[in-house]
Amino acid sequence: MKLTDKQWEKIRDLIPDGEKRADGRGRPWRDKREVLDGILWILKTGAQWSHLPATFPPYQTCHRRFQQWQEQGVMQKVVEALARDLYKRGGVDLSECFIDGSFCMAKKGGSAVGKTKRGKGTKIMAVTDAGGTVLSVSVQSASPHEVKLVEHVLEERFIAPLPVKLIGDKAYDSDPLDENLKQQGIEMVAPHRSNRKKKKTQDGRKLRRYKRRWKVERFFAWLFNYRRCVVRYEYKEENFKAFILLACMLILLKQFMR
Structure with a gap:
C-alpha cells in the first residue's frame, strides 16, 4: 500500500530526512516517502522483510530506516501530532471514552510477553473517544x-487532556481502579461481575453508555486489517509497538481525508 499525496503532505515534515555525513561521502539517502511506503507494505501484508517487492527500495534499507525511526520516536511523534491537530479542530470527544484490550500471540518471545491459557503473548491496550477515534x-x-x-x-495517550468517563467491560469492575481514576477526575463505568460480593456502584442509567462500547471493538477490527499487528513477530516490544503506531497513523489520517 502507498500513501496518497494528500496523506503524505500531512505528515511529510514529521518524517526526518537522513543525516548527511560531515565529509560529504557516502551514498545519498533513499527518498523517505518511498521507504515509508515499503514499511507500510510490510505492515499491511504481514510479510517478512525479505519479501518486500522490488518496486520499493531494498528491504535492508526499509528495515534500517524503520529501526532508526523507531529509536528516534518518530512514529509516536507523528501519531501525537495528528491526534493533537484533530483535537484542536474539535474532532475529539472526551465526554465518554472506551477502553479494551486484545491478545496477540508472540511467536518469538521477548520483552512484554507473558503466559496465559492461550499461550505466550502480548496485550494491546487501547482507548478511543466517543466517536471511536484512537x-x-x-x-x-x-x-x-x-x-x-x-x-x-492512559499514560501513553496521544493528547494531554484526560477522558471524563471511561467505559469498559466487566474486566474493569474494580473498586480500587474506580478510586484511582476518580482521583484523576475520571469516572469509570463498567458492568458488575456476577460474582461481585461488595455492594453495587453502578446504576442502569450510567450503564446505557456501555452499549456504545462497540466503538473500541471497531478500532481493533481496523487495527487488525494490518496483518503485522495480528501476530507479534518482533522480539523487541518497541518494534511491535512501532507497527501498532503506524497502523494508528493510517487510521487517524482517514479522519483528515473526509
Missing part, C-alpha cells in the same frame, strides 16, 4: 489482569 495504545505483557494495565495505557 487516543492511546500500549503494548504490555498478557499475564497481568487488564485492571492493572489501565493506568499505563
